[in-house]
Amino acid sequence: MSAEVAEEHGHGHAHHPLQCHQFEDMDQQNETYIVGMWSFLVTEIMFFGAMFLAYTIYRNENPAVFIQAGHLYLLKVPGGINTVILLTSSFTMAVGVYHAQKANRILQVVFLSLTVLCAFGFLGVKAVEWYTEIGLEHHLPGPGFQYKVTPEEMKEHLGTDTLPAAQASVPASKAQLFFCLYFAMTGLHAIHVIIGILIIGTLAIMVARRHPAAKYYMPIEMAGLYWHFVDIVWIFLFPLFYLIPKKG
Amino acid sequence: MSAADLPPGLPGGPEPVRPNYLNWSYTVRDWLLTIDHKRIAILYLVSISIMFALGGAAAAVIRAELTSPTGRMLESETYNKMFTMHGVIMVFFFLVPSIPATLGNFCLPLMVGAKDLAFPRLNLLSWYLYTIGGILALGAMIWGGVDTGWTFYTPYSSIYSNTNVAVTVVGIFIAGFSSIATGINFIVTVHKMRAPGLTWFRLPLFVWAHYATSVIIVLGTPVVAITLALVVTERLLHIGIFDPALGGDPILFQHMFWFYSHPAVYIMILPSMGVISEVISCFARKRVFGYEFVAFSSIAIAVFGFMVWGHHMFVTGQSLYSGMVFSALSFIVAVPSAIKVFNWTATIYKGQVWFTAPMLYALGFIGLFTIGGLTGLYCASLAVDVHINMTYFIVAHFHYVMVGGATLGYLAGLHFWWPKMTGRMYPEGWAKLAAGITFIGFNLTFFPQFIVGYLGMPRRYHFYPAEFQIWHILSTAGASVLAVGYSIPVIYLIWSLKYGALAGPNPWGAAGLEWQTPSPPPSHNFDTVPVVTWEAYNYEEDVDEQAEKGRESMPGVVGAIEEEQHRTHEH
Numbered sequence: 151m152s153a154e155v156a157e158e159h160g161h162g163h164a165h166h167p168l169q170c171h172q173f174e175d176m177d178q179q180n181e182t183y184i185v186g187m188w189s190f191l192v193t194e195i196m197f198f199g200a201m202f203l204a205y206t207i208y209r210n211e212n213p214a215v216f217i218q219a220g221h222l223y224l225l226k227v228p229g230g231i232n233t234v235i236l237l238t239s240s241f242t243m244a245v246g247v248y249h250a251q252k253a254n255r256i257l258q259v260v261f262l263s264l265t266v267l268c269a270f271g272f273l274g275v276k277a278v279e280w281y282t283e284i285g286l287e288h289h290l291p292g293p294g295f296q297y298k299v300t301p302e303e304m305k306e307h308l309g310t311d312t313l314p315a316a317q318a319s320v321p322a323s324k325a326q327l328f329f330c331l332y333f334a335m336t337g338l339h340a341i342h343v344i345i346g347i348l349i350i351g352t353l354a355i356m357v358a359r360r361h362p363a364a365k366y367y368m369p370i371e372m373a374g375l376y377w378h379f380v381d382i383v384w385i386f387l388f389p390l391f392y393l394i395p396k397k398g
Numbered sequence: 399m400s401a402a403d404l405p406p407g408l409p410g411g412p413e414p415v416r417p418n419y420l421n422w423s424y425t426v427r428d429w430l431l432t433i434d435h436k437r438i439a440i441l442y443l444v445s446i447s448i449m450f451a452l453g454g455a456a457a458a459v460i461r462a463e464l465t466s467p468t469g470r471m472l473e474s475e476t477y478n479k480m481f482t483m484h485g486v487i488m489v490f491f492f493l494v495p496s497i498p499a500t501l502g503n504f505c506l507p508l509m510v511g512a513k514d515l516a517f518p519r520l521n522l523l524s525w526y527l528y529t530i531g532g533i534l535a536l537g538a539m540i541w542g543g544v545d546t547g548w549t550f551y552t553p554y555s556s557i558y559s560n561t562n563v564a565v566t567v568v569g570i571f572i573a574g575f576s577s578i579a580t581g582i583n584f585i586v587t588v589h590k591m592r593a594p595g596l597t598w599f600r601l602p603l604f605v606w607a608h609y610a611t612s613v614i615i616v617l618g619t620p621v622v623a624i625t626l627a628l629v630v631t632e633r634l635l636h637i638g639i640f641d642p643a644l645g646g647d648p649i650l651f652q653h654m655f656w657f658y659s660h661p662a663v664y665i666m667i668l669p670s671m672g673v674i675s676e677v678i679s680c681f682a683r684k685r686v687f688g689y690e691f692v693a694f695s696s697i698a699i700a701v702f703g704f705m706v707w708g709h710h711m712f713v714t715g716q717s718l719y720s721g722m723v724f725s726a727l728s729f730i731v732a733v734p735s736a737i738k739v740f741n742w743t744a745t746i747y748k749g750q751v752w753f754t755a756p757m758l759y760a761l762g763f764i765g766l767f768t769i770g771g772l773t774g775l776y777c778a779s780l781a782v783d784v785h786i787n788m789t790y791f792i793v794a795h796f797h798y799v800m801v802g803g804a805t806l807g808y809l810a811g812l813h814f815w816w817p818k819m820t821g822r823m824y825p826e827g828w829a830k831l832a833a834g835i836t837f838i839g840f841n842l843t844f845f846p847q848f849i850v851g852y853l854g855m856p857r858r859y860h861f862y863p864a865e866f867q868i869w870h871i872l873s874t875a876g877a878s879v880l881a882v883g884y885s886i887p888v889i890y891l892i893w894s895l896k897y898g899a900l901a902g903p904n905p906w907g908a909a910g911l912e913w914q915t916p917s918p919p920p921s922h923n924f925d926t927v928p929v930v931t932w933e934a935y936n937y938e939e940d941v942d943e944q945a946e947k948g949r950e951s952m953p954g955v956v957g958a959i960e961e962e963q964h965r966t967h968e969h
Contacts, residue, residue, distance in 0.1 A: 172507075172514035172591070174927065182516045182590040189582045189616055197620035200654055201628075204639050207650060215645070291644065292636040324645035330637045334628065 168366045180368055187372040191379050194342075198383055201335050205390060208331065212324055219297075219328040220391055223287060228279045229392040232272050233384065239268030240381040243350070247374040250367035255357060258370070262354035265377065269347045276340055283329075291330045297322040332391055339387060342380050349373050418821070418918040433518035434921055439504035440819070441525050446496055447888075449532060453487035456480050458881065461843075461874040467867050469860040477860040478545035479561070485548025486539065490570050491532050493804055494662060497669035498580055498615075499528070501811045502608045504819055506584060508912035508919065509602050511593025511928045516586040520579050527576035535569030538562035547858060549659070552640040552651040556632040564633050567626045574623045577665075581615030584608050593911070595930035602910050602934055603692050607672025610696035614661045614668075614703060622658030625651065649714050656707035664703040666800060667767075668696055670807025671738055674760045677810050678742050680908040681757035682749025685935035688741040695734035702731040712783045721780055728778035735771055739764060754906075755829030759810035762837050766802025770795055773848065788858075791851030797844045809836070809887065816891065817905045821918040822898030828890045836883030842876025909934065909941040 166176050173179040209216045246261030283289045288296040350373050356364040363369075419436045429437060459480050463471045472480065507515050515521050538544060542562045546555040555563050588609045592601070629651070632638030640651045679686045686692055708716060708724035742764055751757070773795040776782050786792060816824055850869035855862055862870070904913040911928055912919075932944045 170518075171922070172512060172516065172518060178590060182586055185589055186517060186520075186582055186586045189585050190578075193578050193582070193616050193620045196617055197624050200621045200624045200657075203654070204650060207647075208639070208645070211647075212645060291638070323643055327639065327645040330639050330644060330646070333637055334631065334639070338624075 168363075183368050183372060184375075187375050191375060194379060198335075198338065201331070201338070202386070202390075205331050205335070208327060212327070215324045215328050219325045220332075220394070223283070223289065224332070224392045225279055225282065226392050228275050229388055232275050233388050235268050235272045235275070236381045236384050239265045239272070240378050242268065243374050243377045247367070247371050250357075250370040253365070253367070255360070259354050259358045262350055262357070262370070266347055266351050266354065269343050269350075272343060273340065273347075276336070280333075283333075289329045290333065291326045295322065295326050295329070297325040335387060336391070339380070339383055342383070346373075346377050346380050350377065416916065417920060418916065419921045420820075420918050422921060431522070433514070433522055435503050435507050435515050435518060435521055436819070436919065436921075438521050438525050439500050442495065442499040442503060442528070445525070445529060445532065446492055446500060449487055449491040450496075452536065453484055453492055454881065454884065456484035456487065458877065460484060461877040463860050464862075464870045465867070465874050467862050467864045467870075472860065474860065475545055476543070478547070478858070479539070479543030481858055482544045482547050483539045486535060486544070486566065486570065488800075489548055489662070489666075490573055491528075491535065493666040493800060494577055495528060495573075495580070496666075496804070496808050497673060497811060498584070498608060498611060498665075499524070501673065501808075501815060502584065502611075502669060503580070505815060505912050506587060506605060506608060507591070508818075508915065508923055509605050509910055510588065510591055511596055511911050511924060511930065512587065512591040513922050513924065515583045516591055517579075517583050521583055524576045524579035524583070527572050527579065531569040531571070531573030531576060533569070534572065535566045538565035538569065549655065550626065550629060550651075551655075552629065552632075552648040553642065556629045556638055556640050556651075564630045567630050571623050571626050571630075574619045574626075577615050578619050581612035581619070584612040585616065588612075593928050593930055596911075599690065599693070600930055600932070600934050601693075602672075603675035603686060603689065603696075604669075604672035606693040606696050607668045607675070610700040611665050611668045613697075614665050614700050617704065618658040618661040618665075621654060622662075625654040625658070649711070649716070652711050652714060653707065656710045657704070660707040660710065661700075661703045663796070663799070664699050666804045667735075667807075668699060670763070670804040670811075671696070671735075673807045673811035673814070674742060674763050675738075676908070676910065677756045677760040677814050678745050679935045679937065680814070680906050681752045681754055681760070682746045683752070683937045684745050684749040685933070685937055686741060687744035687747075688737075689934065692738055692741050695737045698734040699731065702727060702734070706731050706778075709778050709783075712780055713787050725778050725780050729775060732771060732775055732778075735767075739768055739771075753830075754813075755824075755826060755833050756810045756814040758830060758833040758837075759806045759813065762833065763803055763806045763810065766798055766806065766837075766840070770798030770800075770802055773798065786851060788856055789851035790847045790855045790857060793857055794844045794847035794851055797847070801844070802840055806836070806840075809833075812887075812891075814906070814908075815912075816894070817901030818912060818915075818917050818919070820895055820898070821901055821916075822894045823901050823905060824887075824894045824898055825890050828886060832883055832886035832890075834883075835879060835886065839876050839879030839881070839883045843873050843880050844876070846870070846872040846876070904942060907941060909936055911945075913941070914945045 169176055169179055173182065242261045242264040246258055246265060249257040249261060288294055353364070353370055353373055357370075419434055420440075429441070432438060432441075459472070460477070463469060463477055463480070469477065503515070503521065507513065539562070544559075544561045544563055544566045546559050546561070546563060550563070550567065555567075588601075588605060628639060632640060638644060639646045640648050642648060675686050675692060706724055706728045708720055709728045712721050712724075773791070777786065777792060777795055813824060813829055816822070846869040850866050850873075853866065853869075855866050855869075901917045903916050905917075906913070911924075911930070914928065915923060928945075932939075936944055
C-alpha cells in the first residue's frame with residue numbers, strides 16, 4: 151500500500167512517520183480516529199439497545215415474572231463483585247491511556263495488563279454464575295429448562311411462603327423468557343468482554359515488544375473508549391437484571 | 399498503418415501513459431489488497447453487478463412462473479425460495495450498498511477534496527465483509543434455499559422453517575457490518591476531511607445525501623443485526639424471545655425488523671437522490687434550486703424515516719391509535735421527498751437542458767419516483783392499507799421507488815461518472831436507447847401490478863384466479879423488455895473500456911471537485927490540496943475557470959489536464 155502512495159506523491163514536505171497518507175497533519179488524524187471510534191460506539195449502543203427494548207417490553211407485560219425470577223435466582227453478590235471488577239478495569243484502562251499519551255512504556259504495559267486481568271476475573275465470576283444457573287438450577291432455556299419455586303425460597307427471598315395471586319400463576323414458560331433475555335444480553339456482553347481482552351491484550355503485547363506501531367497512543371485511546379463502553383453496558387445490565395426485580 | 403502507429407489516446411490505439419489509479423499496477427495482489435477508495439469502488443461495482451444479475455435471474459423465474467394461474471413451473475416451496483432469493487439479494491446485496499459503495503466510495507473523497515476516505519483499510523474490510531456475507535447468503539439460497547421471504551417473519555423463520563435460514567441470516571449479518579463500516583467512514587470523512595474553504599453549504603448535494611444515508615446506516619443497521627442474530631439463536635440454541643410458547647411475541651420481531659428495514663429504504667433512495675441533484679444541475683446548466691432545502695430535506699428524511707416503521711404493520715393487531723400516529727408520520731415523511739422533486743423541477747425550469755443518457759435516467763427518476771412516492775401515501779392511509787396490504791399494489795409501489803427510483807438513479811450516476819472512473823466515454827446513442835427501453839420495460843412490468851394488486855392479487859402467491867392472468871402476462875412481457883434494457887449497458891460499458899472515446903477531465907463541463915482531476919484520477923486524487931472559494935453548482939461562471947483560480951499551486955494537475963485537452967476530442 152505504501153507503493154501505491156509513493157508512486158504518486160506530488161508534495162515534497164516530510165510528515166510524521168505515523169501519519170497516514172490521507173491526512174494533512176497529525177491533529178487531523180487524531181481527531182478523525184476519535185470521531186470514528188465514537189461513531190462506532192453509537193452503532194454498539196443501537197446494537198445493545200434493541201435488546202434493552204425487548205427487555206423493557208417484556209418486563210412491562212410480565213412484571214410478576216421478572217420480579218420473581220430475577221429476585222430469586224440471580225445472584226446479587228457475584229453480580230456486585232463483577233460490577234466492582236469492571237469499574238476497576240475501567241480505571242486501570244484510563245490510567246493506561248494516560249501513560250500511553252505520556253509514552254511511559256512500562257506503566258502502559260502494567261495498566262493494560264491489569265485491565266485484561268480484571269476482564270478475566272469478570273469472565274471467571276460470570277462462569278461461576280452461569281454454572282450455577284445452567285448446571286445446578288437448569289435455567290438454560292431449551293428442552294432442559296426447569297423452573298420451580300419452593301416455599302422455603304419464597305420465605306427467604308420474598309418474606310412470605312405464599313405467592314400473591316399474580317405470581318402464583320407464573321408459568322415456567324414465562325420464566326423461560328426472562329432467562330432467554332438474561333442469557334442473550336449477558337452473553338452478548340461477555341462476547342464484547344472477550345473481544346476487549348483480545349484487543350487490549352494485543353496492544354499490551356505490542357507495547358511490551360516495542361512494536362513500531364505501538365509508539366502511537368491513539369489505538370490505546372480508542373481501545374479505552376471501547377472498554378469504557380463495555381463497562382457502561384454492564385452498569386445498565388446489572389441493575390436491570392439483578393437489582394430492580396425487588397419486592398415492593 | 400496499424401493500431402500501434404496511431405498516437406496514444408485515440409480509440410483503438412495504444413493507451414495513454416499517464417499513471418492513474420487503474421494502470422499503476424495490474425497485479426491481483428494490488429487489487430485485492432488495495433486501500434485506494436477508487437479501486438475499492440470498482441471491486442464493489444463488479445460484486446454488485448454480479449448480485450444484481452443473480453437477483454434479476456430470480457425475478458425472471460418469478461415472472462415466468464406467474465404467467466400461469468396454476469403455477470405449472472415450480473413447486474410452491476420452490477416459488478417461495480425464488481421470491482426470498484430475489485428479495486434478499488436485491489435488498490441487502492444490491493440496493494443497500496449500490497450507490498454508496500460504488501459511486502459514493504469513488505466520488506465522495508474527490509468531492510470533498512481529500513486524498514482518500516478517513517479509514518481506507520476499513521473501506522477494504524467493508525468490501526471483504528460484503529463478499530463473505532454475499533457468498534454465505536448466496537450459497538445458502540442456491541444449495542437448499544430459504545423460503546421465509548426476505549422479511550424473515552417469526553415464528554416461521556425462527557422455529558418452523560426447514561430451510562437454510564441460519565446461514566443466510568449470518569450472511570446478511572456480516573453484510574450489515576460492511577454497510578456500517580461504509581457509513582462510519584463517510585460520516586467521519588465529511589466531518590474531518592473537507593478541503594479548506596469547503597463549508598457544509600458548499601458541499602455537493604450528493605455529499606449531503608450520503609451523509610444522511612450514513613447516519614441512517616449507523617443508527618439502524620445494528621438493530622436489524624441483533625434482531626437477525628436473535629432469530630439464529632432461537633433456531634440453533636432454542637434461546638428465543640419471539641417464541642409464543644415462552645411468552646414471547648412474534649410481532650416484536652416485526653417491530654425490531656422494520657425499525658431498520660424502513661429506514662433501509664431511505665438508505666436505498668437517498669444516495670440516488672444525491673445523484674439526481676448532480677445530474678440535473680449539470681444537464682440543465684443551473685445550480686440546484688433551493689439548495690438548503692434539498693440539503694435539509696435529506697436530514698429530515700433520515701430523522702422522520704425512523705419514526706414510521708409501524709406502517710408495515712397496520713394489520714398485525716397493533717394498537718389502532720399507534721397505527722394512526724404511524725400513518726400521520728408516514729404522510730409527513732413524504733414531504734421532504736416532495737420538496738426535492740419540486741426543487742429539481744425548478745432547477746430544470748428555464749435551464750439549458752442537454753438530453754444525455756444520465757439526464758434521461760434522471761428525468762425518468764423524477765416521474766417514476768413521484769408515482770412510487772404518491773402510491774406510498776395510499777399505502778400509508780390506514781383504511782386503504784387494510785385492503786391493499788400484502789397485495790401486488792404494495793409490490794408495485796416499492797418497485798416504482800426502488801427500481802424506477804433508486805436503480806434509475808444508479809444508472810444515471812454510473813453513466814455520469816463513467817468518464818471520470820474509466821477515462822472513456824460510453825456510446826451516447828446506445829445509452830439513450832437503453833434508457834428508453836428500460837423506461838418502457840419498467841412501466842410495462844410494474845404498472846399492471848398496481849392494477850392486479852388493487853383487484854386483489856396477493857403477494858407471494860403463484861396460484862391466482864384466472865381473471866388476473868392478463869395483467870401478469872403484461873408484467874412478464876415488460877420484464878423481458880426491462881431485461882433487454884439492463885443488458886445493453888453491460889455490453890457497451892464494457893466495450894467502452896477499450897474502444898470508447900477518451901474522456902478529458904471534465905467532458906460534461908460539470909461543477910464539483912471531482913471534475914478538476916484527470917480522468918481517470920491519479921491514485922492520490924489531487925497533487926495539492928484544493929482550496930475552495932466558490933459556491934456549489936457555480937454554473938453561472940465557467941466551472942473550469944473558477945477552479946483554475948483556486949488552483950494556482952497545482953502545476954502537476956494543470957499540466958496533465960492541459961495535455962488531455964490537447965489530445966482528446968471534446969464534445
